[in-house]
Amino acid sequence: MNILILGGDGYLGWPTAMNLSARGHKVTVVDNYLRRIVSTEEDVEPLFTVPSLHERARLWEAKSGYKVEVMIGDLREWDFVAEVFKASDPEAVMHYAEQPSAPYSMLNRRAADLTLKNNLDVTFNVIMAVHEFCPDAHLVKVGTMGEYGTPNIDIEEGWLEVEHKGRSHKFLYPRQASSLYHTTKIMDTDLLWFYVRTWGIRATDLMQGPVYGLVTDETGDDEKLFPFFSYDELFGTVLNRFAVQAVADYPLTVYGGGGQTRGYLNIKDTLNCVRLSLENPAQPGELRIFNQFVETFSVNQLALMVQRVGKGLGLDVQIENLPNPRVEADEHYYNPAHSGLIELGLEPNYLTDEVLARFMETVLRYKDNIDTHKIFRNVTWK
Numbered sequence: 399m400n401i402l403i404l405g406g407d408g409y410l411g412w413p414t415a416m417n418l419s420a421r422g423h424k425v426t427v428v429d430n431y432l433r434r435i436v437s438t439e440e441d442v443e444p445l446f447t448v449p450s451l452h453e454r455a456r457l458w459e460a461k462s463g464y465k466v467e468v469m470i471g472d473l474r475e476w477d478f479v480a481e482v483f484k485a486s487d488p489e490a491v492m493h494y495a496e497q498p499s500a501p502y503s504m505l506n507r508r509a510a511d512l513t514l515k516n517n518l519d520v521t522f523n524v525i526m527a528v529h530e531f532c533p534d535a536h537l538v539k540v541g542t543m544g545e546y547g548t549p550n551i552d553i554e555e556g557w558l559e560v561e562h563k564g565r566s567h568k569f570l571y572p573r574q575a576s577s578l579y580h581t582t583k584i585m586d587t588d589l590l591w592f593y594v595r596t597w598g599i600r601a602t603d604l605m606q607g608p609v610y611g612l613v614t615d616e617t618g619d620d621e622k623l624f625p626f627f628s629y630d631e632l633f634g635t636v637l638n639r640f641a642v643q644a645v646a647d648y649p650l651t652v653y654g655g656g657g658q659t660r661g662y663l664n665i666k667d668t669l670n671c672v673r674l675s676l677e678n679p680a681q682p683g684e685l686r687i688f689n690q691f692v693e694t695f696s697v698n699q700l701a702l703m704v705q706r707v708g709k710g711l712g713l714d715v716q717i718e719n720l721p722n723p724r725v726e727a728d729e730h731y732y733n734p735a736h737s738g739l740i741e742l743g744l745e746p747n748y749l750t751d752e753v754l755a756r757f758m759e760t761v762l763r764y765k766d767n768i769d770t771h772k773i774f775r776n777v778t779w780k
């Protein structure tokens with residue numbers, strides 16, 4: 399399949415590009431280096447220096463024999479979008495090209511403005527381009543489990559059948575996010591659903607939970623092929639942060655009571671979920687929604703696991719409960735459905751002590767790269 403990956407430089411974009419190309423798909427990656435620019439501006443560079451996309455594509459080709467095309471530019475600009483779609487003529491589009499951080503979106507007015515405009519403009523342009531240049535292509539985008547929030551009822555997989563005064567209708571599951579970033583993802587879903595209904599495009603929205611991990615089948619131990627791995631407060635997801643904090647002898651930063659529960663997945667499972675979605679496309683006029691995670695944990699459960707596994711590695715891991723900088727429930731009901739991707743054939747990589755130990759051992763090898771001043775900034779929601 400001819401696949402266009404938008405946001406191909408990010409934590410998930412580059413590993414996805416290698417994974418799909420290793421399976422014989424023709425892959426083009428597009429990025430404007432937004433993550434790199436913002437990380438440098440905010441003094442929160444990743445754990446490893448990441449080669450440019452062109453350089454990574456060369457390294458990957460030398461290692462695997464597979465060629466990945468690279469296009470650098472801003473997908474908010476229609477002329478560039480048109481150039482990309484004409485040059486690549488995709489059968490499927492994987493859309494990751496968004497500002498992905500909740501704390502960054504709450505940092506200040508400028509960061510909020512960038513998040514809102516970037517995420518909505520790019521999603522809008524991508525929908526327009528699919529309609530104009532490749533109306534039969536399958537558009538897959540990464541949404542977030544955070545679109546649903548933490549309601550006091552079971553979370554369904556995208557849709558809810560509502561009975562009201564003796565009649566019933568299927569709606570998008572009610573959504574109520576707890577950051578501006580998550581709210582832009584809700585707006586993306588609404589845009590997608592409007593154009594699916596109106597133009598009959600085929601789309602899949604992947605409601606993904608926080609991802610952890612570093613090594614994939616394609617990276618192996620090759621540091622230069624590792625993803626853009628952040629451990630700072632702005633861009634690091636919680637388990638990635640805890641793994642680095644444990645190694646750096648920095649007390650684990652549990653926000654509030656630590657009862658916040660989310661659906662987690664290994665980066666390897668992100669790649670499998672995306673590939674399964676692409677290889678089994680939605681129908682024309684269908685907005686297919688999958689809840690993309692494999693198991694749930696509270697922050698406290700993750701912290702205790704990192705502490706236990708750290709002990710086995712000779713680390714004395716401390717846990718600290720900090721006042722929660724976010725506005726979110728830290729004790730809540732959480733029971734989200736997630737059977738769609740399993741039915742497509744997903745075989746989950748669960749978080750065992752062994753998996754966590756291997757992950758932390760990899761981080762340990764790069765202990766000297768850790769800058770502890772990046773770990774906590776206290777970006778507050780209020």
Ligand code: USQ
Nearest residue numbers: 498499500542543544606607608635636651652653658697
């Ligand atoms: N948390 C801590 N301590 C930390 C960092 C986070 O207790 O040092 C807590 C947060 O308060 C939250 C939970 O851990 O309750 C998860 O936080 P996170 O930073 O790992 O995840 P989040 O900000 O929600 O965003 C991440 C990704 C985002 C994705 C989302 C999926 O950055 O792109 O959409 O996970 S979800 O959380 O399901 O919405």
